[in-house]
Amino acid sequence: MTPGGGGPMKDCEYSQISTHSSSPMESPHKKKKIAARRKWEVFPGRNKFFCNGRIMMARQTGVFYLTLVLILVTSGLFFAFDCPYLAVKITPAIPVVGGILFFFVMGTLLRTSFSDPGVLPRATPDEAADLERQIGNAEDIANGTSSGGYRPPPRTREVIINGQTVKLKYCFTCKIFRPPRASHCSLCDNCVERFDHHCPWVGNCVGKRNYRFFYMFILSLSFLTVFIFAFVITHVILRSQQTGFLNALKDSPASVLEAVVCFFSVWSIVGLSGFHTYLISSNQTTNEDIKGSWSNKRGKENYNPYSYGNIITNCCAALCGPISPSLIDRRGFIQPDTPQPAAPTNGITMYGATQSQSNMVRGQRQHGEAACHHGQSLGPGFSQESWGRIYAAQAL
DSSP states (O other), X not given: OOOBOOOOOOOOOGGGSOOSOOOTTSOGGGSOOOOOOBGGGGXXXXXXXXXXXXXXXXXXXXXXXHHHHHHHHHHHHIXXXXXXXXXXXXXXXXXXXXHHHHHXXXXXXXXXXXXXXXXXXXXXXXXXXXXXXXXXXXXXXXXXXXXXXXXXXXSEEEEEETTEEEEEEEETTTXXXXXXXXXXXXXXXXXXXXXXXXXXXXXXXXXXXXXXXXXXXXXXXXXXXXXXXXXXXXXXXXXXXXXXXXXXXXXXHHHHHXXXXXXXXXXXXXXXXXXXXXXXXTTOOHHHHHHTTTOGGGOTTOOOTTOOSOHHHHXXXXXXXXXXXXXXXXXXXXXXXXXXXXXXXXXXXXXXXXXXXXXXXXXXXXXXXXXXXXXXXXXXXXXXXXXXHHHHHHTO
């Protein structure tokens, strides 16, 4: 597995277009073939990729490995030292149920950690320049002026979703107006659709495409932790009835370690599961709940436009709906005639640099119109008004 990071992305290279006919003395066999590169190799965000782009994680994954160690060690000790005794003294179903819970926990954890959480593609330089020109022209018309100086675009736009006004914020790094419920993760340096939070324990952002797996992970982990803790205590009690409490602890020191780990973990895990159950039942995200986006304190008319008004419907929408496809196509090949998003400087791209990029692109376009056609893809930075219409219609 070869990890790949977020390197700088190149603009259209018009120097590759030959402006003179090749000499008859030139041999076609001497031309070097340029190997096709995949998009994950030049991805601008701060992510790591494995298995040729199939696995996508955050760059900081140390806490994720700690999560794996805690689950594997605690479960391994339980199956090795407690289950043989409990299967004989109580029932063989105990290791079977424990094994099912363990594999479900590991499956949902890896699915959450290794998947695209819903990253939104960044605007290409052409798309960003076109968007800024549109906003600048709209401002001039609204103000009745047409100043020649360059002004940065406004930071917000407003759309109506189910009768509630929702503001779309402009991302200075990705050069897009973020769709509703999206936010920019400062750790991964990506705009994530229906952003919930960045979870270091799973080593990834939690968003639209992996939230259900995150919820199933913490819920199943709660059951596994309670299950192990309860039967470890049962194991110690049964042994203490035969040989005494101190001798039982000496005979099974692994049970003591398991009980300590589970005791200090169960409160936070169960509490986190309960909190996200509340969020799912009200169709909110952690980001919205922390900010108080739909709190009654902001006004009597402030309400959550994404809630269906029914707990069961909200839960079904969050857990049972179809998973949207990834928008970044990280395993796709880079086409030489496709403009690539510009890499940010220190995580934030200022508008002065954007203006110089747009001037450069405008000059290049005069000499290489055949190599780079802007506006071919209707990405999130190019057709911004459509975001509001799409989300208003679907009420996501």
